[in-house]
Amino acid sequence: MVALQITAASVEPALFDLPWHIPLEEWPDENIAALPRGISRHVVRFAHLGGKVIAIKEIGEFTAHREYELLRDLARLEAPAVTPLAVVTGRVDVEGQPLQAVLVTEHLPYSLPYRAAFGTFLKPETADRLIDALSILLVRLHLLGFYWGDVSLSNTLFRRDAGEFAAYLVDAETGELNVSLSDGKRTYDIDVARTNIIGELMDLQAGGMLDEDIDVVAWGDRLEERYTTLWGELTRVDSFASNERWRVAERINRLNTLGFDVGELSMTSNTSGSSVSIQPKVVDAGHYHRQILRLTGLDVEENQARRLLNDLESYRALTGRAGQPLSEVAHEWMSHVFEPAVNAIPVHLRGRLQPAEMYHELLEHRWYMSEKAGHDVSMNYAVRSYIDNILIYRPDEKALLGAIIDRD
Template identity: 55%
Template sequence: MLYPVRITSALVDPALIDLPWSTPLEEWPADHLVALPQGISRHVVRFVKLQGTVYAVKETREKIAEREYDLLRALERLDAPAVEAVAIVADRVNDLEPVLITRHLQFSLPYRALFSHTLRPQTLDRLLDALAALLVRLHLLGFFWGDCSLSNTLFRRDAGAFAAYLVDAETGALHLRLSPGQRSEDLEIARTNIFGEALDLQAAGLLHESVDPEQVSDEVVRRYETLWHELTFEQAVETDARRQMDKRIRRLNELGFDVEEVAMSVTEDHGERRVSMRPKVVDAGHHSRRLLRVTGLDAEENQARALLNDLDAYRAESDLPDEAQAAHRWLTEVFYPVIRAVPANLRGKLEPPELFVQVIEHRWKLSEQAGRDVGLAPAVQSFLADVLIHRPDEQAILGFDPEDD
């Protein structure tokens, strides 16, 4: 029997209407649910799959649901790394709490699933880098998180590193810009939360014996401060201002950030001329945007960098001066043939950009061993037979081979 409910959504999936909204989430029947790894949450959260799309459904109070929905929608408009808000379902029978529905981020996992075995310190380092970069990106957008933690973050592979996404925004607030005090407060919240999470991991035997929980939390803050300084500090230029400015912009681009303009000031002190410059960083995702523009492919930043490097090498080898023509030929002759070579039963193991990045890395390793370029086609077949077939399905679980850590 269907009961009337009120659904607030920019674009409603009609299948949402048929879910058992008159039943508490914790009592939903298994035939409606998808078994996915789940982080720690103060709310009841369930995953459902409707017409090929997986949604996360969270029970919470109506005002909180409305606020988080609005914040996530605002972050989406800013192209922030966060999950996508889909709908709010309210006016459920028997005074059941409203729910917030978000779209599940494919190929992602909460941190506790990544710690299903003891990670090596190098892998933990990559997670901390991703979390620090996420907080910097959010702060550059003027977003105060208010509850930054590993639990409120999802992680995806990104060409040997990780990309981090905000998954819980109910304590957040969006401003035109954050003051130093607001950033400092957010950092201290992050430090406290991550310290507690690291202690839990240590108690469960999931933290490497060489890793100190307090050091884990301090490292996130240190990495944040290092990246924030690189992106925002005012640089004194003694000579050759143009070259120094170009060098600074290239370094920021390598970090994945675009620069809209550079503010410069010139002062005279006892006849000595002093030039200072401060770049205005406007967006993360420099390589992702270039890749999307020239190929139409959507990828994480490090994946995009690797794909663009391969595209640029192909363009040089093919002697094609026109970037658009080179991109078209690279897609049809290189990228898509690799993706199509994967049998249907293996296609859920890695998303296409990550698959291609790992194939070209595998080709490099084989070529190093052989002392010559083994070629792309043999590398693809070797990767499928020797590597990919042994990986878990990353559409549900972000595959983690301890030997690769």
């Protein structure tokens, strides 16, 4: 008889307490965490493990080990993907019949499958933001040399990011990691993404969740156009006159605005010295994320980080310290501005959004209130209004209990 085996990078003794002898789709309610699930060709369930939630997918043993190792490689590269926890093999039921192996990953807090991101009806502007987030994710993965093979909204999780969305890879079953990616494989990924998105949106139309008059093909085209524009901005070679060296800084600033850091530049000049070419050699995502993490310790999404940095800059200017380094102002901003605003939210409502997303919405709400009043309103007043008029009506995105979307 084959013994139960758990392959894991870290010790998780509680894994042995889960009912591995029961087929995953029959697990008792006491083990199941009621979270929204996306469409999957495999049985997928969320389960409680100690004080956290894990995602479990029944899959073939070879594929489970392969995806586990691939997700570990992506984690080492700091790619936006779910974190692998373990592979469980040697499962048998109470009658001794073999059961499929499972891949266990950590649940990404506040993340949503695309169907749960917009509720019961998809607004065009929400679809635009989801597709933009997916195109950025695809570019980031391709820059790392990752070929996905099955790009789709269904294989992606989304987290709110200062009014936009940040996308995370959740299914790497068909992927492979290379030193670099050929144009052919990039093109194939884009074609698959376009085809899958059109099909997924057509499915929403058939289910009455998307207006039938909307051109879903145009949304598939949007991903391709957005990807092509961003990829070109990140990888193209610029040529300019030798007396226009300011364009180097301009190019770097433009990349920073897109949320990418330039790790190395390759610059060459012709024999006459009249022109210079520049190309980013190493481009890392998360420019603003790293800045706000270094300044405040807040680990947030890229657009959230940009919004927090803007507010920190405003605080520095309004307190008359424009010439003072941000690093010296950041602690005071945290203790006098950010933390009091977030801590003013009642405890039972804090889980409804990530703290950084909640602060972003507070800033938005305060701006609209001030515009309507014709003068600046206080943060305390804005917080009370935000709680009473907006937050209490928001679903709890940390749990979304009962909002299960399951079409396995």
